[in-house]
Amino acid sequence: MAKIENYNFKDKKAIVRVDFNVPLDENGNITDDTRIRGALPTLKKILDDGGSLILMSHMGKPKGKVNPKLSLLQIRDAVAKALGRDVKFAPDCAKAQEAARELKPGEVLLLENLRFYPEEEGKPVGIDKNDPGYEAAKKEMKERQKEFARTLASYADVYVNDAFGTAHRRHASTAVIADYFDNQDKMLGFLMEKEVKAVDNILKDIKRPFTAIMGGSKVSTKIGIIENLMDKVDNLILCGGMTYTFAKARGGKIGDSICENDKLDLALDIIRKAKEKGVNLVLGTDCVAADSFSNDAGTMVCPADNIPDGWQGLDAGPDSILAFRAAIVPAKTILWNGPAGVFEFDNFTAGSKAIAEAIVEATENGAFSLVGGGDSVACVNKFGLADSVSYVSTGGGALLEAIEGKELPGVAAVEDK
Numbered sequence: 001m002a003k004i005e006n007y008n009f010k011d012k013k014a015i016v017r018v019d020f021n022v023p024l025d026e027n028g029n030i031t032d033d034t035r036i037r038g039a040l041p042t043l044k045k046i047l048d049d050g051g052s053l054i055l056m057s058h059m060g061k062p063k064g065k066v067n068p069k070l071s072l073l074q075i076r077d078a079v080a081k082a083l084g085r086d087v088k089f090a091p092d093c094a095k096a097q098e099a100a101r102e103l104k105p106g107e108v109l110l111l112e113n114l115r116f117y118p119e120e121e122g123k124p125v126g127i128d129k130n131d132p133g134y135e136a137a138k139k140e141m142k143e144r145q146k147e148f149a150r151t152l153a154s155y156a157d158v159y160v161n162d163a164f165g166t167a168h169r170r171h172a173s174t175a176v177i178a179d180y181f182d183n184q185d186k187m188l189g190f191l192m193e194k195e196v197k198a199v200d201n202i203l204k205d206i207k208r209p210f211t212a213i214m215g216g217s218k219v220s221t222k223i224g225i226i227e228n229l230m231d232k233v234d235n236l237i238l239c240g241g242m243t244y245t246f247a248k249a250r251g252g253k254i255g256d257s258i259c260e261n262d263k264l265d266l267a268l269d270i271i272r273k274a275k276e277k278g279v280n281l282v283l284g285t286d287c288v289a290a291d292s293f294s295n296d297a298g299t300m301v302c303p304a305d306n307i308p309d310g311w312q313g314l315d316a317g318p319d320s321i322l323a324f325r326a327a328i329v330p331a332k333t334i335l336w337n338g339p340a341g342v343f344e345f346d347n348f349t350a351g352s353k354a355i356a357e358a359i360v361e362a363t364e365n366g367a368f369s370l371v372g373g374g375d376s377v378a379c380v381n382k383f384g385l386a387d388s389v390s391y392v393s394t395g396g397g398a399l400l401e402a403i404e405g406k407e408l409p410g411v412a413a414v415e416d417k
């Protein structure tokens with residue numbers, strides 16, 4: 001695999017998979033341009049070297065059909081502004097041969113939404129998984145996907161993948177396309193390199209103690225990560241809604257708190273495994289209980305395993321916060337995924353805020369801290385602390401799969417074969 005910092009793009013046409021799946025308002029205006037800004041180091045390097053850019057991305061879920069509401073034309077001006085130069089637009093991503101051929105060094109061509117073609121995702125459309133013809137349709141679509149990827153590859157001399165958000169998908173533009181480039185002409189972009197490095201810090205280059213904080217609403221969606229981390233961490237804080245599944249599993253009374261009743265055995269299994277592996281499992285002992293699921297609910301602090309009926313735990317209590325801090329502040333490697341309470345309600349942010357602040361403290365003392373997975377990123381942004389942790393990941397599903405220990409097709413595809 002080539003390295004972007006060592007590659008000279010002079011007079012080369014580079015096709016770059018970016019993640020320009022930015023949120024738009026009802027008038028098609030961008031409400032958050034983080035993803036465009038995230039790609040700039042890669043794009044600027046290519047242009048500064050004297051190369052030309054062919055940018056490709058998906059937007060939303062058009063399910064293989066043209067949908068003007070999800071056209072990337074809506075973001076062309078924003079991309080042009082960010083790059084400080086004109087951006088040409090190819091209204092059909094699979095018929096951009098001529099536009100690509102005419103591209104001169106320093107010029108930029110943005111392709112229309114890749115997912116207007118079902119070949120991008122490579123899933124057969126209009127046929128149910130249980131239909132008898134499904135396997136044949138799948139096979140045919142895989143062939144069409146290869147053709148689509150070959151067409152995209154034909155536009156350029158070099159392929160760069162800088163879309164971490166889709167790195168866990170084996171799509172035409174994220175992985176299949178790489179088969180049509182030589183090892184020395186395919187690589188990760190700067191953003192992808194940073195993400196991969198951050199995950200390596202957590203999974204391979206571990207400085208101890210290592211504390212992982214998993215929160216959010218459910219155990220079931222985090223179990224793969226919890227199991228993978230169990231072999232690596234010194235401290236494992238499980239907080240947020242899953243606190244109550246654990247409390248109930250141990251025979252506690254949780255009132256109306258969120259609980260996955262079919263995961264009680266799993267919770268006990270996690271407790272047992274932590275003991276076996278010598279992992280310090282930190283579960284909230286007290287909580288802020290509310291008399292309804294609302295910001296203005298009446299509240300009281302009570303034990304997390306003794307919540308009266310009619311009440312539900314919506315945030316970590318003060319004792320839990322102290323225990324969380326004790327496991328976070330001395331840590332040298334920290335991973336945080338998922339809030340410790342319903343942080344969207346301002347009155348139930350204390351647990352998540354205390355975690356964020358403890359992480360910042362540890363980071364100031366030299367820890368490597370990675371915050372990732374949708375809601376914890378929203379948390380650090382809400383508290384204005386995103387710049388005070390080591391790394392905030394841009395990838396939701398991709399980050400979680402990487403931490404589960406799964407290979408990311410978007411990364412594997414550009415590695416030397």
Ligand code: AMP
Pocket residue numbers: 215216217218221239240241242258313314315337338339340341342343344375
């Ligand atoms: P997840 O998508 O599983 O990471 O969960 C994130 C969501 O969990 C956020 O929207 C939080 O509001 C929610 N959450 C955190 N703690 C609780 C709780 N104690 N009760 C209900 N929801 C919670």
